[in-house]
Amino acid sequence: MDTVQPTAIALEDATVAFRLAGDRVYTAVEQADLSVAHGEFVAIVGPTGCGKSTLLNVAAGLLKPAAGSVKIFDQPLHGLNRDAGYLFQADALFPWKTAIDNVAIGLEISGAPREQALQRAQGWLTSVGLGAFGNRYPHMLSGGQRKRVGLAQVLIRDPKILLMDEPFGPLDAQTRQIMGNLLLELWNADRKAVLFVTHDLEEAIALADRVVIMSAGPSARIIGDWRVALPRPRDISEILMEKEFHSLHREIWSVLKDEVLKGYAQSAAG
Numbered sequence: 001m002d003t004v005q006p007t008a009i010a011l012e013d014a015t016v017a018f019r020l021a022g023d024r025v026y027t028a029v030e031q032a033d034l035s036v037a038h039g040e041f042v043a044i045v046g047p048t049g050c051g052k053s054t055l056l057n058v059a060a061g062l063l064k065p066a067a068g069s070v071k072i073f074d075q076p077l078h079g080l081n082r083d084a085g086y087l088f089q090a091d092a093l094f095p096w097k098t099a100i101d102n103v104a105i106g107l108e109i110s111g112a113p114r115e116q117a118l119q120r121a122q123g124w125l126t127s128v129g130l131g132a133f134g135n136r137y138p139h140m141l142s143g144g145q146r147k148r149v150g151l152a153q154v155l156i157r158d159p160k161i162l163l164m165d166e167p168f169g170p171l172d173a174q175t176r177q178i179m180g181n182l183l184l185e186l187w188n189a190d191r192k193a194v195l196f197v198t199h200d201l202e203e204a205i206a207l208a209d210r211v212v213i214m215s216a217g218p219s220a221r222i223i224g225d226w227r228v229a230l231p232r233p234r235d236i237s238e239i240l241m242e243k244e245f246h247s248l249h250r251e252i253w254s255v256l257k258d259e260v261l262k263g264y265a266q267s268a269a270g
C-alpha cells in the first residue's frame with residue numbers, strides 16, 4: 001500500500017504585510033493558499049512586484065505572514081526552513097573561494113571532514129558539467145557556469161525542498177534553456193519539491209508540474225492554478241514546439257495579461 005507523503009509546503013490563507021514609514025502598512029499578498037506536494041515542481045508567475053518573492057520568502061521562513069499558516073511537511077514553520085535550499089537570481093558564491101571550495105563549504109560547515117567534502121563536491125561539479133573547472137574562482141567563470149556552481153552548492157546539501165527565485169534571470173536565452181534542461185535532469189533523478197519563481201510564463205510551463213498565477217498587487221492573490229500535463233522527461237526546446245504547450249500558454253496568458261498590464265501601470269505610478 002502506498003504511504004501518503006506529507007505536503008512539502010502548505011501556505012494557508014497567508015497574508016503578508018510590510019510596515020512602511022509613518023506607521024503605514026503595505027499588504028503585499030492577501031489570503032494566499034499555496035501547496036507543493038512531495039516531489040512536485042510548482043512555478044509561480046505574476047506581474048512585476050506582485051509578491052512572488054514574498055511568498056517564496058514566507059516558505060523559506062525569512063518572512064512571517066501577518067495572518068494564516070505555513071506548514072513544512074505538515075509541521076508549522078517556526079524560524080528558518082531548514083529543509084530548504086535556496087537559489088537566488090544573484091550569485092551567492094564566495095569570490096575568494098574556488099568553485100570546488102564553494103561547493104564543498106555547505107558540507108564542511110555541517111561538520112564533514114574536508115577530504116570527504118571535496119570528493120562529494122567534485123562529484124557535484126561533474127554532475128553540473130564543470131568537472132574540470134574546480135580550481136577556478138567565480139570571476140573566472142561565465143554567468144551560466146557560476147549558476148551551475150550555485151546549483152551544485154545547493155544540491156550537495158541534499159535539501160528536501162528547493163526554493164528558486166528567478167535563478168536563471170540574468171542569463172541569455174540559450175543559456176537559460178540549457179540551465180533549465182540541467183535542472184530538469186537533476187530534478188528527475190531525485191524528485192525534490194520545488195517552488196520556482198519566474199516572470200517568464202514559457203519557462204514556468206516548460207519546467208513545472210503546476211503553474212500558479214498571481215494578480216497584480218497590492219493585496220495580490222493567487223488567481224489561477226494550472227496543471228501542466230506535458231510528458232516527462234522534457235527537453236525545453238522540444239516542449240516549446242508542442243501544440244499542448246501553446247494551447248496552455250494561450251489559456252494562462254489570457255488571465256495573466258491583464259494583471260501584467262496592471263502591474264506595469266502600478267509600478268509606473270510609484
Ligand SMILES: Nc1ncnc2c1ncn2[C@@H]1O[C@H](COP(=O)(O)OP(=O)(O)OP(=O)(O)O)[C@@H](O)[C@H]1O
Pocket residue numbers: 018019020026028046047048049050051052053054055199217
Ligand atoms: N521589506 C519591504 N518593505 C516594504 N515593501 C516591500 C518589502 N519587500 C517587498 N515589498 C513590496 O512588496 C511587493 C511584493 O514584492 P516582491 O519582491 O515579492 O515582488 P515580486 O513579484 O517578486 O517582484 P519582481 O517580479 O519585480 O521581482 C512589492 O510591491 C514590493 O515593493
